[in-house]
Amino acid sequence: MVKEVLVGTTAALVVLLAMWGVDVTPFLLLGGIVLVFRYAFDGKGGLGKSLAPVGAAATRKNVPAVSFDDIGGQEVAKRELLEALQFIKEDERTRKLGIRPLKGILLAGPPGTGKTLLAKAAANYADAAFLAVSGSEFVEVYAGVGAQRVRRLFKQAKAAAVKEGKSCAVIFIDEIEVLGGRRGKHTSHLEYDQTLNELLVQMDGMMSDEGGVRVLVMAATNRPDLLDPALLRPGRFDRTVQVDMPDREGRLHILKIHTRRRPLADDVDLDLLAREMYNFSGAQIESVVNEAAIHAMRAGRDEIRLEDFKEAIEKVMMGERLDRKPRSEELERIAHHEAGHALISELVRPGSVSSITITSRGKALGYMRQAPQDDPYLYTKQELLDQIAICMAGACAEEIFFGSRSTGSVGDIRQAMAIAEQIVAAGMSSLGVVDMDVLSPKVLHDEMQAIVKEQEEYVRRQLEACRDQVQQVACLLLEREKISGEEFRAIVGPLAPVSACQSA
Numbered sequence: 001m002v003k004e005v006l007v008g009t010t011a012a013l014v015v016l017l018a019m020w021g022v023d024v025t026p027f028l029l030l031g032g033i034v035l036v037f038r039y040a041f042d043g044k045g046g047l048g049k050s051l052a053p054v055g056a057a058a059t060r061k062n063v064p065a066v067s068f069d070d071i072g073g074q075e076v077a078k079r080e081l082l083e084a085l086q087f088i089k090e091d092e093r094t095r096k097l098g099i100r101p102l103k104g105i106l107l108a109g110p111p112g113t114g115k116t117l118l119a120k121a122a123a124n125y126a127d128a129a130f131l132a133v134s135g136s137e138f139v140e141v142y143a144g145v146g147a148q149r150v151r152r153l154f155k156q157a158k159a160a161a162v163k164e165g166k167s168c169a170v171i172f173i174d175e176i177e178v179l180g181g182r183r184g185k186h187t188s189h190l191e192y193d194q195t196l197n198e199l200l201v202q203m204d205g206m207m208s209d210e211g212g213v214r215v216l217v218m219a220a221t222n223r224p225d226l227l228d229p230a231l232l233r234p235g236r237f238d239r240t241v242q243v244d245m246p247d248r249e250g251r252l253h254i255l256k257i258h259t260r261r262r263p264l265a266d267d268v269d270l271d272l273l274a275r276e277m278y279n280f281s282g283a284q285i286e287s288v289v290n291e292a293a294i295h296a297m298r299a300g301r302d303e304i305r306l307e308d309f310k311e312a313i314e315k316v317m318m319g320e321r322l323d324r325k326p327r328s329e330e331l332e333r334i335a336h337h338e339a340g341h342a343l344i345s346e347l348v349r350p351g352s353v354s355s356i357t358i359t360s361r362g363k364a365l366g367y368m369r370q371a372p373q374d375d376p377y378l379y380t381k382q383e384l385l386d387q388i389a390i391c392m393a394g395a396c397a398e399e400i401f402f403g404s405r406s407t408g409s410v411g412d413i414r415q416a417m418a419i420a421e422q423i424v425a426a427g428m429s430s431l432g433v434v435d436m437d438v439l440s441p442k443v444l445h446d447e448m449q450a451i452v453k454e455q456e457e458y459v460r461r462q463l464e465a466c467r468d469q470v471q472q473v474a475c476l477l478l479e480r481e482k483i484s485g486e487e488f489r490a491i492v493g494p495l496a497p498v499s500a501c502q503s504a
Helices: 002-019 025-041 046-050 075-089 091-096 115-125 145-164 191-204 248-259 270-276 282-298 306-318 328-348 381-402 407-425 441-465 467-480 485-492
Strands: 104-108 129-134 168-174 214-221 239-242 353-357 367-370 482-484
Touching: 075 091, 075 104, 075 115, 075 214, 075 239, 104 115, 115 129, 115 168, 115 214, 129 145, 145 168, 145 191, 145 214, 191 214, 248 270, 248 282, 270 306, 282 306, 306 353, 306 367, 328 353, 328 367, 328 381, 328 407, 328 441, 328 467, 328 485, 353 467, 353 485, 381 407, 381 441, 381 467, 407 441, 441 467, 467 482, 467 485, 482 485
Parallel strands: 104 214, 104 239, 129 168, 168 214
Antiparallel strands: 353 367, 353 482
């Protein structure tokens, strides 16, 4: 209140002096300078905010109560972290064996795989002071501020350890690629490089060991290729823990964790759901469980059924159902398109079709969802050719039943050409082993086109031979909009796998 009165009085006085003919320009300049300095150093913005301590709001006491038992699908990453944290907890035994304590652990992997969750679990497991920051907190417009914030962070971590009576402090830096990018790529100024240099010095311990406190730096990134090599050498980040997408067993473990306190119906088969959620991250699996519960609540049920989970899987993969209503002739084309995909998928991989729908979701007017029996890690040439055949089946089905194709096959063709390029790059084409960097674009395109064309001819023969089954599936889709894999297999019957190189 007092501040507002003073500001109003000063403004009125300036106006009054101007009316009396007094030159008020010096007063205005002086007031402007005072305001600029106050904003810059009052800690609410500008430099004052830039020089403020970092990580103060993320001490171990404020970290959510997450344990390693709450994290599924990352057994290797958990084992690596537990070993490193054990060095901290058993400091005396470590020294007797002459083990050099780890200085840094980098958690690298795709988004949603649990890197930050692992850091929270480590904070609760380790008997150490814990501070967490983001890489973007060190990026400022003022030269030298980032390096000063790094120094303050390490100093603050050691002070927190001394205050808590600990011999070690753990610092977690999320999105470290912002702070630790390759030096020399910023030509405008060296602020980024100075900040990274200071982090390297602090991790080396040249400026520290105050009070005998050791600092373990944990960091997370989904772009390890952007990091400076000096940051990744032993003695700084001693270990790079790869936090990958969970495999089938990992997905099952994650599902059990997220469903253990939820009312599940008797028809829910978590093993089946884990198989259908191929290539889902931990965050996506958690979202599926949550969406399934929401779907059950909307239906007025007190338990979550298998149909809720299947609806949730499709929503997480493709998006919410749309009100888009294609014309009847367009729906017929979409139904035959998806039926073609499904028939070729079942032909080359029996049991792979999970569901088929002509309901619009996201950018898709319809889709056929597959569920592999096992998680593949390597692909043979025939398996890649089968993938191309499945991609081209929709366009071929449209051509057979309607005499022409549509723009709905653009995504399929793009995917088929990408797989064909992978075949060439792996040395499995007629060109043999090639260097993709020196291969002529025309030669590459001609080879990719030949690979796709061969599968296209194979698919056309197969669909012509199974024309009645495709028509039946399409008619059922037009009637019900969606059918399950079991219903689809009941219509088409047993289909023996046929090599893409064989004729019908």
